[in-house]
Each structure stands twice: as C-alpha cells, then as structure tokens.
Amino acid sequence: MIVTLIVAAEIAFWLLLALGLATRYLLRLRRVSTVLLVGLPVTDLVLFLLTFLDLRGGATASWTHALAASYLGFSVGYGPSVVRWADARFLHRFAGGPKPLPAPKYGRGRSRYEWAVCRRTLVSVAITLTLITVLRLFTDAPGSAVFDQWYWKLGIAAVVNTAIAVSYTLWPKQPPADAIVEDGRIVGRRIPERADR
Numbered sequence: 664m665i666v667t668l669i670v671a672a673e674i675a676f677w678l679l680l681a682l683g684l685a686t687r688y689l690l691r692l693r694r695v696s697t698v699l700l701v702g703l704p705v706t707d708l709v710l711f712l713l714t715f716l717d718l719r720g721g722a723t724a725s726w727t728h729a730l731a732a733s734y735l736g737f738s739v740g741y742g743p744s745v746v747r748w749a750d751a752r753f754l755h756r757f758a759g760g761p762k763p764l765p766a767p768k769y770g771r772g773r774s775r776y777e778w779a780v781c782r783r784t785l786v787s788v789a790i791t792l793t794l795i796t797v798l799r800l801f802t803d804a805p806g807s808a809v810f811d812q813w814y815w816k817l818g819i820a821a822v823v824n825t826a827i828a829v830s831y832t833l834w835p836k837q838p839p840a841d842a843i844v845e846d847g848r849i850v851g852r853r854i855p856e857r858a859d860r
Contacts, residue, residue: 665717665727672710672734679703680749687750688758703742707735711794718802725806729813732794733787740787744779764848769838772847774831781828788817 679702687696714731754760767773799807838844843851
C-alpha cells in the first residue's frame with residue numbers, strides 16, 4: 664500500500680508543479696497558481712500521515728515507510744528551490760522570460776552555491792530523521808529496526824554535502840585564465856593583446 668501511495672505522491676508532486684506554473688504563466692491566474700504550488704508540501708504531509716496510520720494499524724515497518732518520511736523532508740528542504748528552478752525555466756520557455764542562469768562554477772559564487780545546497784540537505788536530513796524518529800517512537804510498529812540504516816545513510820549524506828561545501832570554500836575552482844567571470848559564471852573571454860608588428 665505504501666509503495667502505491669509513494670508513486671501517487673510523486674505523480675501528484677510533478678502534476679501540481681506543472682499545473683501551478685501553467686496556471687500562473689499561461690492562464691495568468693496567480694492566486695490559483697499559488698494554491699496549487701502550496702499543495703506540493705501538503706501532498707507529502709498527507710503521505711506521511713497515511714504512513715503513520717499504516718504503521719499504527721499494525722503494518723510491519725519497512726524502508727518504504729522511511730522513504731515516505733523522506734518525501735516530506737525533501738519537500739521542506741528542497742521544495743522551494745525546485746519550484747524556483749522550474750519556475751525560471753517555465754517562464755523562459757512559455758512566457759518570454761530571460762534564459763535561466765546556470766549554476767556558478769568558479770570562486771566564491773560556486774562556494775555560496777554549494778553552501779546553499781548544503782543548507783537544503785541539512786534541513787531535509789533533519790526533518791526526515793525527526794519524522795522517522797516519530798514513526799519509530801509513536802507507532803510501536805514491528806520491524807522498526809529497519810529505520811536504523813536511514814540514520815546512517817542520511818548522516819553520511821549530510822557529512823558529504825558539508826565536505827563538498829567546505830572544499831569549495833578552502834580550494835575554490837579557478838576559471839580559465841582568459842575568462843571573464845561574474846558571480847562564478849563565465850560571461851565572456853578576454854581578447855589577447857596583439858604584439859606590435
């Protein structure tokens with residue numbers, strides 16, 4: 664049952680995102696669009712509540728229950744950035760907006776970008792682990808020891824993301840020598856000076 668709910672939540676997430684952006688830019692119904700986009704974390708909250716009820720009803724805990732909890736963690740940690748990413752591309756493709764900028768690759772711009780990703784990961788991990796702990800403590804479900812591996816996996820994800828952000832801060836990637844860089848992105852190339860003949 665939980666696998667079916669996870670698949671339904673995944674489909675609902677992308678469907679609500681597409682409908683929300685289409686409503687905003689094609690139909691120009693901003694309030695309706697906002698309601699649809701607010702539905703993104705609500706969908707994952709409903710999935711978590713159904714997961715909780717499933718375990719309270721006597722289901723044996725499995726990795727799918729922890730995955731359902733991670734959906735809500737992802738929605739809170741990464742949801743706003745996913746919406747911004749999709750919004751910029753939808754605006755460009757269907758409403759004549761500017762071309763979205765790529766992620767910064769060099770210097771402080773890349774360091775700031777990696778720390779932003781790290782913050783999102785840490786928020787997502789903290790929420791997911793809290794929700795898994797709630798499932799473990801308040802459902803008394805058999806087999807809840809399966810949740811232990813999620814503490815390790817998510818802990819490793821948090822450490823790796825932090826290490827990546829630290830590495831880009833201490834050893835920033837340098838652009839090519841002839842590159843003109845703004846906020847970590849190459850915006851042009853320097854023309855080499857010609858030697859006088």
